[in-house]
Amino acid sequence: MDLIKPTKEDVMQHLKYLRMLSHQYPNIQSASTEIINLQAILGLPKGTEHFMSDLHGEYEAFIHIRNSASGAIREKVDALYQNTVPAAERAELSTLIYYPKAKLQEISERNEDLSEWYKITLNRLMEICRLLGSKYTRSKVRKALPEDFAYIIDELINLSYDALNKQDYYANILSTIIDIDRADDFIIALCTTIKRLIVDRLHIVGDIFDRGPRADIVLDCLMEHHCVDIQWGNHDILWMGAATGSRTCVATVLNNSITYNNLEVIEGGYGISLRPLALFANEVYKDADISRFMPRTVAEGNYNRKDLMLGARMHKAIAIIQFKLEGQIIKRHPEYRMDDRMLLHRIDYEAGTIEIEGKRYPLTDCDFPTVDRDDPYALTEEEALLMRQLKSAFQHSEKLQRHVQFLYSKGSLYKCFNKNLLFHGCIPLNPDGSLMEFSFGGQTLSGRGLMDYADAVARRGYYAREGTPEKQYGKDFLWFLWCGRNSPLCGRKKIATFERLWVDDPSAWEEPKNAYYRYTDDEDIATFLLGQFGLGTPYSHIINGHMPVKAGAGESPIKAGGKLIVIDGGFCRAYQSTTGIAGYTLIYNSYGLRLCSHEPFAGLDNAIKLNKDILSTQVVFDRASSRIKVDETDAGEGIRELIADLKLLLAAYRLGVVSERHDK
Incomplete structure (x- = not known):
């Protein structure tokens, strides 16, 4: 008012x-x-927003791009020192800001006397702090300062240079810091301040988990960030379901992790023991045909045949359990319209074939030692015991529970922020471009109503009281969001996991996408969808993850006349052969929107020792006619x-x- x-x-x-x-x-x-203070704040430039998506556990690349703010820090260093400091020194200063502890150690190992370097570096870091703090109120800058040095940094970045006494005061503070051996700690504090001031808010547009090695490290870093929001991706929702105790989600997480030979995050990251699965698989599948279930090992891996055989047995064992449990959910929920994904009862063991969508395919093997032909979706007693053990391990992983609670507290299915709509997957559409309708909970839902309902039920799956129908319904719905027909996070008719394991014919592997993906270049559809969320301004955009952009083949991430931006460009190494790059990120500052494409990251050692940054290309594609102020946010x-x-x-x-x- x-x-x-x-x-x-x-x-x-x-x-x-x-x-x-x-x-x-x-x-x-x-x-x-x-009132005076608030009115003044409205005239300040808007804070910088940083968008990232589809991190997929690639923690080294994530940490580097987060630390560098997609090149924004190097840009500020160059703006201040391009004409006065050589490029090599600017690169070293940027690396110092990204990784102060590691870089300080590396510098100290090759320099005996650092006193002069400290003076120069401290002055330069203070100048960068002063530049970045100029767009914020003094109060906001003060709140961003590390507690141990808050008073000193506040004094230094708000100094007046007019008075000689103040210049001496400034020089004496820095000299004393060096004399009492606190220079390293002060540099770390300044670098922390710079990284905090350069980005006002970080948006993660889904898929922190799976494929890459350590999603847990990514989440640890996000929990330390001063201001972050997360739009859940399909891989995130799967792990969230596993943490709730959904046996189906647990089995699927394990199947995915074994498929990509990525058990480090399970065992090392979250302390979940896979010994029960190993013992079960070695006993029940010791003579089984496992030729199709060998893990996808990385080239540099050092694996013996015994380990690979065990991995293959575990893979087959958990895959069959997954398909049984999926069948049980589909039976409980006819509204999912997924009866065609119940495949175990469609096997003809004598003929060695399976019927999928009305067509019969030969199977690569018919060795299903735990499947009861009369009741194919029932777990054996041993499988049921195994899943109780694995479910308990996921529920009692303190670190996983802490991370999932963070995902619920900071995350949602979508977010409207500063006139933009952020989501990971899609808004399901019919082939004619109209909103696709779903029937859940006695309601007919589509568009924003569907997204709001899905968000609420996903929360119920975690927070509803154990043993209640609400809890079971929520857990099942988390699985539906992962892979359900045309779900807003899956965005496909099916996920062909069974087909890829047991059918050689690639035509059975097709995973038809929802019609939304046909319309990503349609500006009218993008405008219509933005309007569904009350974002009808000319400056509104959809910011989307989930669909890798084939940049190497010439595909553009800027779609629908600039109304839709896709920032999944292949962060995950497994996708880089398809995309041709190593990810997109987006910067939205007071000057407009800037898209950054990144080359593969050469690793932390190269970054720290050789000052090797990620090679990035930036495109400013939506420049504001005048600088955007806080008043417009x-x-x-x-x-x-x-x-x-x-x-x-x-x-x-x-x-x-x-x-x-x-x-x-």
Whole structure:
């Protein structure tokens, strides 16, 4: 309510709220000061937003791009020192900001006397802090400072250079820091401040898990970030389902991890023992045909035949359990319309074939030692015991539970932020471009209504009381979001896991995508979808993950006349042969939108020792006609509402209906 001159009626209508607000602003002076402060903030440039997606456990590349803010830090270093500092020194200074502890150690090992280097470096870091802090209020900068050096940094970056005394004061502070051997700690504090100031908010547009080695390290880093939100991806929702105790999600997580020979995150990251699965597989599948189940080993791996055989047995064992449990969910939920994905009862053991979507295919093997032909979706007693053990291990992994709680607290299925719509998968569409309808919980849902419902039920799967129908329904729905027909996170008719393992014919492996992906270049459809979420401005965009852009083949990530931006460009090494690059990221600052494409990361050692940055190409594709101010952001809307409320409070004080307090 933006009221210039509030009336007495306005004040009396909101009197209860104004009395509560008076506890925070107890008199005319405090309310007036805050109005002046807030009005000034509206005129500042908007903070920088950094978008990343489809990280897939590639923690080294993620850490580097996060630390470098997709090249924004190097850009600031060059802006300050391009004409005065050689390129090699600028590269070293940038690396120092990215990895201060490791770089300081590397520098100290090759230099005996660092006193002069400390003076130069501290001055340069202070200048960068001063530049970055200039777009924020002093209060906000102060809150970003590391506690141990907050007072000193605040003094230094707000110094006046006019007075000689102040220049001496400045020099004495830095000299003393060096003399008392606190220079390293102070440099680390300054580098931390720079990284915090360069990006106001980090958006992760889905898929932190699977494929790459250590999603847990990525999540540890995200939990330390000062301001982050996450839009769940299909791989994230699968792990969230496993953490809730969904046996189907647990089996699928293990099947995926074994397929890509990526058990380090399971055992090393989350401390989940796979010994029960190994013992079961070695016993039940010791004589089974496992030729199709050998792990996809990396070239540099050092694996003996015994390990590979065990991995293959574990793979086949958990895959069959997965298909049994999926069949049980599909039986419980006819509304998923996935009966055609129940395949075990369609096997003709005598003929060695299977019927899939009305067509019969030869099977690569008919060795299913635990499948009861009369009741193919029932677990054996041994399988049921195994899944109880594995379910318990996932539920009792303290680190996994902490990470999943973080995903729920900071995450959602989609987010509307500063006129942009962020989601990982798709808004399901029919072939004619209309919204696809789903029937869940007695409701017909589509578009935003479907997304809101799915978000709520996903939370129920984790937070509903154990043993209740709500809990079971939520756990099953998490699995549906992972792979269900046309689900907003899967975006496909099916995931052909069974077919790839047991059928040689590639035509059976096809995974038809939802019609949404046919319309990604249609500006009218993009505008229509934005409107569904109340984002009808000319400056609104859909920011999408999940669909790798084949940049090497000339595909552009900027679609629908600039209304839709896809930032899945192949962060994961497994996808880089398809995409031709190693990921897209997006920067949205006060000047507009800038897309960055990245070459593969050569590793932390090269970055630290040789100052090797990720080679990136930047394209500014939506430049603001004038610099975007806080006034034009979501935060600005909240500030304007608070200003209006404070004006009402001023009126209440002046009318005498709320009493001022001047507590000492």
